[in-house]
Amino acid sequence: AQSVTQLGSHVSVSEGALVLLRCNYSSSVPPYLFWYVQYPNQGLQLLLKYTSAATLVKGINGFEAEFKKSETSFHLTKPSAHMSDAAEYFCAVTIASGNTPLVFGKGTRLSVIA
Amino acid sequence: IAGITQAPTSQILAAGRRMTLRCTQDMRHNAMYWYRQDLGLGLRLIHYSNTAGTTGKGEVPDGYSVSRANTDDFPLTLASAVPSQTSVYFCASSASGLVTDTQYFGPGTRLTVL
Numbered sequence: 484a485q486s487v488t489q490l491g492s493h494v495s496v497s498e499g500a501l502v503l504l505r506c507n508y509s510s511s512v513p514p515y516l517f518w519y520v521q522y523p524n525q526g527l528q529l530l531l532k533y534t535s536a537a538t539l540v541k542g543i544n545g546f547e548a549e550f551k552k553s554e555t556s557f558h559l560t561k562p563s564a565h566m567s568d569a570a571e572y573f574c575a576v577t578i579a580s581g582n583t584p585l586v587f588g589k590g591t592r593l594s595v596i597a
Numbered sequence: 598i599a600g601i602t603q604a605p606t607s608q609i610l611a612a613g614r615r616m617t618l619r620c621t622q623d624m625r626h627n628a629m630y631w632y633r634q635d636l637g638l639g640l641r642l643i644h645y646s647n648t649a650g651t652t653g654k655g656e657v658p659d660g661y662s663v664s665r666a667n668t669d670d671f672p673l674t675l676a677s678a679v680p681s682q683t684s685v686y687f688c689a690s691s692a693s694g695l696v697t698d699t700q701y702f703g704p705g706t707r708l709t710v711l
Contacts, residue, residue, distance in 0.1 A: 492637070515696055515697055524704075525704060525705075526601070526687055526689070526702030526703050526704050526705055527640070527687070527689075527700075527702045528701075528702065529699045529700070532699070534697045573639060573640065577696045578696065583696060584630075584642045584645060584655055585642070585696075585700065586656075587632075587639040587640040587641070588639055589637060589638060590639050
């Protein structure tokens, strides 16, 4: 079965600093990986996804993530944090075969300090 | 364009009562999903439907039932609510049910079972 582990339930950065949210996956077959963001009192929305094309994936709002098979990682980064980036971020994994549902990580709450 | 609507926004329910959470999408998506979100556990899939007339069980289906009579609606029913079903419930949809599809989420229903 697939799983993801998000390291750090809460990350705090200063405005303008690098954002790095960590996600490691476990899968016996090549995975598809996703990052979703949840702003306060809202549903989730897709930031970006890796579906076996380019390993460096660019998403919305300046975020990107790199699929590293050797490290089983799919960390999310943004060069310069904005106050509006404060939210909960979820990494998720699935695989190509059948109707395997998305498996979400437990989430990382990002705080941005002025 | 509304996307996905959920009702009610929040509800306090006595244990043992029956409750139906409503979900409607106007995107003509084939696949729909119900998740529950609990602090520290992330999102967990309850039930899903890849097309009207079909449903499937997710990770945590016990105590919940769903139906998919048409493309737009995907109600979730708690036949006899228990306190452990206190959670935030999110409905989502995707165009075709393929694992690479983006899922679009509703705003959620906050349910408290006393």
